[in-house]
Amino acid sequence: MAKEKKLVEAITSMNEDFAQWYTDVVRKAELVEYSNIKGCMIIRPNGYAIWENIQKRLDAMFKETGVENVYMPMFIPESLLQKEKDHVEGFAPEVAWVTQGGLEPLEERLCVRPTSETLFCDFYARIIQSHRDLPKLYNQWCSVVRWEKTTRPFLRSAEFLWQEGHTAHATEEEAEERTIQMLNIYADFCEQYLAIPVIKGRKTDKEKFAGANATYTIEALMHDGKALQSGTSHNFGDGFARAFGIQYSDKENQLQYVHQTSWGLSTRIIGAIIMVHGDDSGLVLPPRIAPVQVMVMPIAQHKEGVLDKAYALRDQLIEAGFQVKVDDSDKSPGWKFSEQEIRGIPLRVEIGPKDIEAGHAIIVRRDTREKITVPFGELSAKVGETLETMQNDMLARAKAHLESHIYEAKTYDEFKETIANKPGFVKMMWCGDEACELKIKEDTTATSRCMPFRQETITEICPVCGKPAKTMVYWGKAY
């Protein structure tokens, strides 16, 4: 049992220290390596492959709705950034500046994009003249830089990868429709591919994006009960259009301002995958996003025929459409098992001399460690079925976790009590006044996560101030 002890030592137990557990998993699963540049991370193959799958799936979903990809410059001239007042103020504290080109100081300094609204606006102002030019549905996959004061792999870093969609529409209604449409795509993506259930809603004015009319969000609940904003979609109205002069001639030849949206999802979502599904043995990847879905493990691979059979099974499974690898390193089987578990590979197929003789292989699920004996002839079908079941079970478990960690409060005392002692979301009515939001934050460190689309009436008044309640809000402690 000394061997098991060693395993446990490798990763800190999540109950003991969740933050340390997270860091351990990120490192041991080889998702990230720290770089020499402050706050910047090196995303290793195991991590980047997850991002590539996210890109592939999401990009396809975007394109089904008519979105096209573009690439914008990574620099923004200061004058351009200045055009929308709220926007500059919101981002000023965290932008990096380029002040010199080669050996010469620049006449105008350039900021390294923290987000590209201003560039898209400048672009749209040039290419949009007529209602026939609308809508414009552009997206880019890129990295952005925000000079964060403290950093954590995936959750917060000075540079991170994301996609940012920017659209321009003729009418307010169309922009709002697009804003919600993209939010729904994020929510569907999280549920269907990442097995992460989310709460959809709108941000309060205090929490909304700098320069937006309305910000919508999907909020996910991590295993430790903290919330993670996992995707956002903003409706800008015509605010940016007025600041940047983006106008078109309508059918009556009247000049109109466009209505815009933007929406983004970042590598932070990988942090969510880790913190929603991981366990004390490491990462657990949802089958539909796992870069390697099945690892074939030859046992006693030096023995006649074992490796050949392992490769044959791999080929059979690849033929059936799965992402499969063989671990033919000369490590001991126990080592390989642990490695597969740390990396979160959904299934392993064990194949040794005994199995070959018996005409079957053994499938082991990463999430439950259930072992299933399967005759060779049924392997592909069983692997497919098991991956499907695992994907569904993971979503069901995450849903159960979310639902069992949503509380409601009728009084402010009850709220404070719950927030302090029960990790998760607390539903409570709100008058709409920012003062109450600030008080809650002051008293409890919790913030408003969102005003959910699915509203309920818990009390008639705002428990904080006693004024009439306007909205039910999900409150929680956030990453």
Next chain:
RNA sequence: CGAGGCGUGGCUCAGUUUGGUAGAGCGCCGUGUUCGGGACGCGGAGGCCGCAAGUUCGAAUCUUGUCGCCUCGACCA
């Protein structure tokens, strides 16, 4: 940016209190035996002790500065 902790082979750390020129385990390379939950033997490589000044005959060890990392806050995706 505030509070606390930490930087010594790839990793985890000992050595710092009391200055004398660097160690262990794991990993790595070679080789043989092993192989159903992190195997073992033998042989080997690898570190100007985060960086920079200072004190000293002499600094991993003392002083100052600086950079980076971790945890918790404030800010954000």
